Amino acid sequence: MMDRNQAADDLQEIRAIMKRTRVAMGRRGGWFMVIGGVMWLLGFLGNHFLEEYLRGYWWGLLNMIFTPLTIGLAIRMGRTGEVRTSIWKPITLFWMILMVYCVVMILVLNIQDEVGFGLFILLCVGLGYAQLGLFGDPKMVFVGVGIIILAVAAYFITPAHFYLAMAFLGGGLLIGSGLWYLRAGR
């Protein structure tokens, strides 16, 4: 007959292994955050330094490079990574729905202010990360809330340097969080 301490030790070991497994799996999500962070950094640097008429093209170019890269990486990871999963499908769908929602809201609210336009997109992205965290890894909630706080703070405190702040703080937050995820899962 097993005694209480042995049983408690086994239960503790089971919990520890389950947690370690989830963290190791979540490590892969770090790549998406790094990619998103690099795109964010380059995109907002472009917003700050480029002429206004070039900014749309710049983001278009970045989207043309990074969107297929992200989708390709997601499909490849789902098929051939450490864990074969189809989780990328609902996550991709979630982001697409959120982006459609964001575009619709921008049209409905008729946001003309370019910085306000940027802020609204950032709030949607922050909300997306926070929601994903609620249904997945709770640490992602902090990333989402961090993005929202940084965006709102930059908008009200230093609107003239909003894009620069978002490039380094927002992009930096995503890249840093992504690298942390990659490291934590090892």
Place this chain on the structure above:
Amino acid sequence: MSELNELIHQPTRLRIMAALVSLSSEEKADFVFLRDLLDLTDGNLSVHLQRLEEAGYLAVEKTFEGRRPKTWVWVTEAGRDAFAAHINALEEIVHLSQD
């Protein structure tokens, strides 16, 4: 009262099952991922996977990724049920001893 599952009770197999039940029913773990996660040798992991597969708790699929062989492992419904029953038994021991 639930009974401990002697096959799962073995420490290495307990860890293997704990790792695999963490995945959803549609997910499969790579052999190398599992080996590194649990800090086991190839031989040790293979032996325990075989025991669990023979019991019907796990399923194993061998494929090729390019020219490299790849082994996917996942827990079956029977495995999930057996593991859940084993956890119930452990919890009962802990709680009964407290009363």
